[in-house]
Amino acid sequence: MQPHREGYHGLRADRVFDGERVLTGRPIIVLRDGRVEAIEDGPIDPAIPVTDHGAATLLPGLVDAHAHLAFDPCGDPAQQFLHDCDDTVLTRIRHHARVALLSGVTTVRDLGDRGYLTLRVRDERRTDLPALLCAGPPVTRERGHCWFLGGEAEPGAALAAAVDERVARGVDVIKVMATGGVITPGWAPHESQYTVADLRTIVDRARLHGVPVTAHAHGADGVSAAIAAGVDGIEHASFLGVGGVQASDEVIAALAATRVFVGVASARLPSGKPLSPLFQAVADVFARQHRAGVRLVCSSDAGVDPQKPFDCLPHGIVDFRDVVGMDNQTALTAATSLAADSCGMGHRKGRLLPGHDADILVVAGDATADVSALRHPLAIHRAGMLVS
Numbered sequence: 001m002q003p004h005r006e007g008y009h010g011l012r013a014d015r016v017f018d019g020e021r022v023l024t025g026r027p028i029i030v031l032r033d034g035r036v037e038a039i040e041d042g043p044i045d046p047a048i049p050v051t052d053h054g055a056a057t058l059l060p061g062l063v064d065a066h067a068h069l070a071f072d073p074c075g076d077p078a079q080q081f082l083h084d085c086d087d088t089v090l091t092r093i094r095h096h097a098r099v100a101l102l103s104g105v106t107t108v109r110d111l112g113d114r115g116y117l118t119l120r121v122r123d124e125r126r127t128d129l130p131a132l133l134c135a136g137p138p139v140t141r142e143r144g145h146c147w148f149l150g151g152e153a154e155p156g157a158a159l160a161a162a163v164d165e166r167v168a169r170g171v172d173v174i175k176v177m178a179t180g181g182v183i184t185p186g187w188a189p190h191e192s193q194y195t196v197a198d199l200r201t202i203v204d205r206a207r208l209h210g211v212p213v214t215a216h217a218h219g220a221d222g223v224s225a226a227i228a229a230g231v232d233g234i235e236h237a238s239f240l241g242v243g244g245v246q247a248s249d250e251v252i253a254a255l256a257a258t259r260v261f262v263g264v265a266s267a268r269l270p271s272g273k274p275l276s277p278l279f280q281a282v283a284d285v286f287a288r289q290h291r292a293g294v295r296l297v298c299s300s301d302a303g304v305d306p307q308k309p310f311d312c313l314p315h316g317i318v319d320f321r322d323v324v325g326m327d328n329q330t331a332l333t334a335a336t337s338l339a340a341d342s343c344g345m346g347h348r349k350g351r352l353l354p355g356h357d358a359d360i361l362v363v364a365g366d367a368t369a370d371v372s373a374l375r376h377p378l379a380i381h382r383a384g385m386l387v388s
């Protein structure tokens with residue numbers, strides 16, 4: 001009569017945030033074989049054991065759509081990748097992935113490693129680490145942003161070849177550095193590394209293979225070029241220009257109209273200090289983007305500086321809510337269902353729905369009224385198993 005009951009388990013709490021909606025009335029999430037089987041608001045088969053967490057919230061594991069597991073946050077980025085051997089980098093990747101999981105991040109999209117090493121860890125398919133999606137080395141100009149990761153490709157035939165190489169290695173997404181960045185001298189954040197035509201070559205080639213493209217772009221020109229090329233996502237969109245932030249209403253309107261995902265990548269540990277004038281200006285631009293209807297994803301860029309260790313995303317959700325001017329529930333959505341959608345994983349991650357992976361956090365109290373509770377999860381389940 002009940003041949004599979006021993007493979008079932010239930011989790012119960014006062015409320016569930018399913019990635020989009022709040023379910024009250026003490027629902028029970030029924031898990032089976034690492035997946036969500038059902039969410040029941042009535043009695044369930046008494047043969048299924050249920051763990052009752054009481055006055056808590058059950059919610060999807062967090063999705064960090066932008067991290068760099070290979071980076072030592074406290075090290076010099078170029079030096080690490082020019083000198084560390086593969087075993088050292090692999091050890092870092094596994095350790096950082098574990099740190100992320102223990103903070104409640106059950107899916108990490110890695111947007112830049114060296115030598116496709118993150119893919120090796122992804123393919124170990126370990127449930128004591130988050131699920132990984134990987135870009136391999138970002139496509140960049142000679143001595144361009146993060147060139148030391150090994151992804152240099154100049155405009156021309158090399159761009160399609162760069163996409164082909166990444167697809168052959170099995171990447172989940174192509175990352176292209178459309179502009180310079182903060183951590184590599186030579187190209188400033190407002191300087192475009194590629195033209196619209198260059199970026200379109202990359203997008204068209206990736207589309208042939210069915211692989212999405214996300215573009216790192218700070219400056220308004222680079223953001224515009226990425227939109228025109230038809231990328232699936234834009235990382236940063238900070239509108240850093242010469243001498244400060246130069247956001248254009250027109251480009252913000254285009255970000256909203258195209259529904260492209262914008263990865264804010266701003267999460268960091270709380271410093272206790274007010275934002276610097278430059279960071280405040282960037283924050284104001286994200287608030288403008290939010291008001292304009294841009295789909296903002298809460299992500300971390302973990303690894304690139306000491307304030308961005310791999311457990312910073314839960315802290316970043318609190319800042320994201322305040323900086324962008326969102327309510328708690330929308331901020332949670334930005335780090336769960338919307339983040340999963342931005343990674344092309346909305347059918348399995350970021351939501352608690354039947355058939356989705358049982359990556360589930362338990363957080364004290366009502367996390368939908370105050371996301372700061374996410375800083376200290378009570379329990380973390382990955383693929384249905386308790387990891388902490």
Ligand SMILES: [Zn+2]
Pocket residue numbers: 066067068111112301304
């Ligand atoms: Zn990054």
